[in-house]
Amino acid sequence: xxxxxxxxxxxxxxxxxxxxxxxxxxxxxxxxxxxxxxxxxxxxxxxxxxxxxxxxxxxxxxxxxxxxxxxxxxxxxxxxxxxxxxxxxxxxxxxxxxxxxxxxxxxxxxxxxxxxxxxxxxxxxxxxxxxxxxxxxxxxxxxxxxxxxxxxxxxxxxxxxxxxxxxxxxxxxxxxxxxxxxxxxxxxxxxxxxxxxxxxxxxxxxxxxxxxxxxxxxxxxxxxxxxx
Amino acid sequence: xxxxxxxxxxxxxxxxxxxxxxxxxxxxxxxxxxxxxxxxxxxxxxxxxxxxxxxxxxxxxxxxxxxxxxxxxxxxxxxxxxxxxxxxxxxxxxxxxxxxxxxxxxxxxxxxxxxxxxxxxxxxxxxxxxxxxxxxxxxxxxxxxxxxxxxxxxxxxxxxxxxxxxxxxxxxxxxxxxxxxxxxxxxxxxxxxxxxxxxxxxxxxxxxxxxxxxxxxxxxxxxxxxxx
DNA sequence: TAGTGGTCTAGACCACTAT
DNA sequence: TAGTGGTCTAGACCACTAA
Numbered sequence: 001x002x003x004x005x006x007x008x009x010x011x012x013x014x015x016x017x018x019x020x021x022x023x024x025x026x027x028x029x030x031x032x033x034x035x036x037x038x039x040x041x042x043x044x045x046x047x048x049x050x051x052x053x054x055x056x057x058x059x060x061x062x063x064x065x066x067x068x069x070x071x072x073x074x075x076x077x078x079x080x081x082x083x084x085x086x087x088x089x090x091x092x093x094x095x096x097x098x099x100x101x102x103x104x105x106x107x108x109x110x111x112x113x114x115x116x117x118x119x120x121x122x123x124x125x126x127x128x129x130x131x132x133x134x135x136x137x138x139x140x141x142x143x144x145x146x147x148x149x150x151x152x153x154x155x156x157x158x159x160x161x162x163x164x165x166x167x168x169x170x171x172x173x174x175x176x177x178x179x180x181x182x183x184x185x186x187x188x189x190x191x192x193x194x195x196x197x198x199x200x201x202x203x204x205x206x207x208x209x210x211x212x213x214x215x216x217x218x219x220x221x222x223x224x225x226x227x228x
Numbered sequence: 229x230x231x232x233x234x235x236x237x238x239x240x241x242x243x244x245x246x247x248x249x250x251x252x253x254x255x256x257x258x259x260x261x262x263x264x265x266x267x268x269x270x271x272x273x274x275x276x277x278x279x280x281x282x283x284x285x286x287x288x289x290x291x292x293x294x295x296x297x298x299x300x301x302x303x304x305x306x307x308x309x310x311x312x313x314x315x316x317x318x319x320x321x322x323x324x325x326x327x328x329x330x331x332x333x334x335x336x337x338x339x340x341x342x343x344x345x346x347x348x349x350x351x352x353x354x355x356x357x358x359x360x361x362x363x364x365x366x367x368x369x370x371x372x373x374x375x376x377x378x379x380x381x382x383x384x385x386x387x388x389x390x391x392x393x394x395x396x397x398x399x400x401x402x403x404x405x406x407x408x409x410x411x412x413x414x415x416x417x418x419x420x421x422x423x424x425x426x427x428x429x430x431x432x433x434x435x436x437x438x439x440x441x442x443x444x445x446x447x448x449x450x451x452x453x454x455x456x
Numbered sequence: 457t458a459g460t461g462g463t464c465t466a467g468a469c470c471a472c473t474a475t
Numbered sequence: 476t477a478g479t480g481g482t483c484t485a486g487a488c489c490a491c492t493a494a
Contacts, residue, residue: 001464001489016396016434028479039465044480054305055396060472060480069392072306074402077282078456079299164297168244168283172456174302177449178406178424196406196424204456206244221405228306228400228432229470231482256460267484272461288461288491 002038007046010036015055015066023068026056076226078174078202080161081137081216085129093128096155101143108140111203112210118142121149123159126188132219136188139214145206160214169211172204176224185217198222230266235274238264243283243294251296254284304454306402306430308389309365309444313357321356324383329371336368339431340438346370349377351387354416360447364416367442373434387440397439400432404452413445426450 014020026032029047033040047064050056054071058064085092100122103109109116121141126133139159143150146167154162177199186193200216242248254260257275261268275292278284282299286292313320328350331337337344349369355362367387371378374395382390405427414421426446432439 003463012398016398018396022393022396030479039467040480041466041482042464044482045463048481058480059474061474061478063479069308069311069389070396071308071311072400074304074306076302076304077299078302080297083297083299161297165250166246168250168298169456170240170244172300173453174456175451175453176404176426177451178426178446180408180422180424194408194422194424196408196422198404198406201451202456218406223403223405223429225401225403228397228402228430229483258460267486268461269463269485270483272463273482276462286461287493289459289493291460 002036002042004042004045004049007032007036007038007043008050011046011050012055020066022066022070024066026064026066028063072228074226074228076224080164081127081135081158082161085127085134088129090129091131093131094158095126095128096158097124097126099123099154101150104140108213111213112140112142114142114210118144123154125154125158127158127160129219133189134219134222136185136217137214139212141212142210145209145211159212163212167206167211169204170206172202174200174202176200179217181217181220189219191220195220198224200224230264230270232270232273232277235260235264235266235271236278239274239278240283248294250294250298252294254292254294256291300456302454302456304452308392309355309363309386310389313355313362316357318357319359321359322386323354323356324386325352325354327351327382329378332368336441339441340368340370342370342438346372351382353382353386355386355388357447361417362447362450364413364445365442366445367440369440370438373437373439388442391440395434395439397432398434400430402428402430404428407445409445409448417447419448423448426452428452 020026029040029043032043036043047056047058051058053073055067056064057067082092101119102122103116104120106116121143123139125137127135127137141149141159148166149162152162178196179199180194181189181191181197183193185197186195197220198218203213204211248254257268257271260271275284275286279286281301283295284292285295310320329347330350331344332348334344349371351367353365355365369377369387376394377390380390406424407427408422409419409425411421413425414423425448428444431441
C-alpha cells in the first residue's frame with residue numbers, strides 16, 4: 001500500500017537529486033496519483049505537508065512548483081520551563097523574587113494595548129536548574145483577563161505553569177533576541193554586567209483580551225535548538 | 229457545510245473556555261462527527277492539526293485528551309537572508325570578505341563529523357540592509373558534498389543563496405543563542421566589543437553527507453519574531 | 457483482545473486564479 | 476472561463492496500545 005509518507009519521500013528524492021529543479025512545475029495531483037496508483041487524496045496529503053514546510057509552492061490553477069527560495073520552517077517547542085529543565089535531566093527549583101500589583105510603565109501598557117491606568121500583576125522570578133539560575137523571568141499579567149490569578153499562590157507554582165493550566169491562550173507572539181545583562185540580571189546569574197544573554201519575549205491573548213507579557217532571560221551559554 | 233476549521237475553532241473554544249479541562253478526555257472522533265453531522269475524516273483533520281500544535285494529545289485506544297502541559301510550537305521562517313531583508317522593505321547588498329580552502333579547526337571538523345585532513349571551503353561575508361551591516365556570516369562548506377561550489381563566483385551571489393538553489397538539504401539542525409561581539413564582529417558592525425549579538429548556527433546534511441556549517445551574527449537589536 | 461486513532465479510496469463539489 | 480488545488484463524504488482496513 002502506498003502511504004503519503006512514501007510519496008513524500010519519493011518527491012523529496014526527486015527534488016534533492018535535482019530531477020525537479022527549483023521553480024519547476026511538477027506534475028499535478030491527478031497525474032501523480034495515476035503514476036503511484038493511489039488516490040488523489042494521498043498525493044494531496046504528501047504535497048500539502050511539503051508546501052507547509054516551504055519545499056513546494058502551490059497555487060490553484062497555476063499548479064505546484066518546487067519552491068525557488070525554500071523558506072525552511074524551524075519548529076521550536078515552547079514547553080513549560082519546569083519540563084524543559086527536567087527533560088534535560090536536571091532538578092527544578094523556582095523562586096519568586098517579587099509580586100506586586102501596580103500600574104505598568106508605558107511601554108508595557110502599550111505592548112498589551114492597555115491604558116497606563118489599569119493595574120497589572122507584576123512578577124519577578126528565577127527558575128533554577130540543578131540549583132543554578134537558569135531563567136530570569138519578568139512578567140506582567142492582566143487581571144482583567146484572568147482574575148483568579150490574584151488569589152493564586154505563585155510562590156509555589158510558577159506563573160508560567162499556573163497560566164498554562166488555567167488560561168489557555170488563543171493567540172500570541174514570541175520574539176528571540178540578545179541583550180547585555182543588566183546589573184539586576186548579573187546579580188541573579190552571578191555574572192558580570194554586560195554578558196550576552198539570550199532573551200525570549202512572549203505576549204499572549206485570549207481572543208482580544210491581552211493576558212500576559214513575559215520576558216525570559218536565559219543563563220549565559222544557553223542555546224535553543226531544533227531540527228530542520 | 230462544516231469545515232475542519234469550523235470544528236477546530238469550536239474545539240479551541242471549548243478548551244479556552246474551560247469546558248474541557250487540561251488532561252480531560254474529549255469525545256472520540258466518531259462521537260464528534262455525529263455531533264457536528266460530518267464525516268469522521270473532517271474531525272480527524274481538525275484534531276490532528278491541534279495535536280500537531282501541542283494543544284491535544286492523542287493515543288490510539290486511549291483516546292484524545294486536552295494536553296496537560298501544552299508544548300506550544302513556534303514556527304520560525306528561515307528565509308534566504310536577501311529576502312528577509314527585502315521583505316522588511318530595505319535594500320540588500322552582499323560583500324564577501326574572504327574565501328579560502330583550508331583545513332578546518334578541530335571543532336568545525338568535529339561538528340561536521342569530518343576528519344581535520346579534509347580541506348573545506350571557508351567563507352566570511354557580510355549582508356547589508358540599506359547599507360548597514362545586518363548579518364555577519366562565517367561559513368564552512370564541504371566540497372565533497374557539492375563540488376560545483378568551488379567554481380561558483382560567491383562574490384556575486386552569496387553562498388547562502390547559491391546553496392539554496394543548488395543543494396537542497398535533506399536534514400539539518402539550527403540553534404539560537406547570544407554572544408558578546410568579538411573584536412572582529414565589533415569592527416564589522418561598528419560597535420564596541422562585547423555588545424550582545426543574536427547568533428544563529430546552522431548545520432545541514434544531504435543524506436549522510438554534511439554540506440555546510442554556518443554561523444550568522446545579527447546586528448545589535450535584532451529580534452527574530454513569530455506568531456504562536 | 458478490543459477500542460481508538462491513522463490512513464486509504466473513489467467520487468464529488470467548491471474556491472481560487474491564471475488566461 | 477477553465478484548470479488546479481482544497482476539502483468533504485462514506486466506507487473500509489490497519490496499527491497501535493490499554494486493559
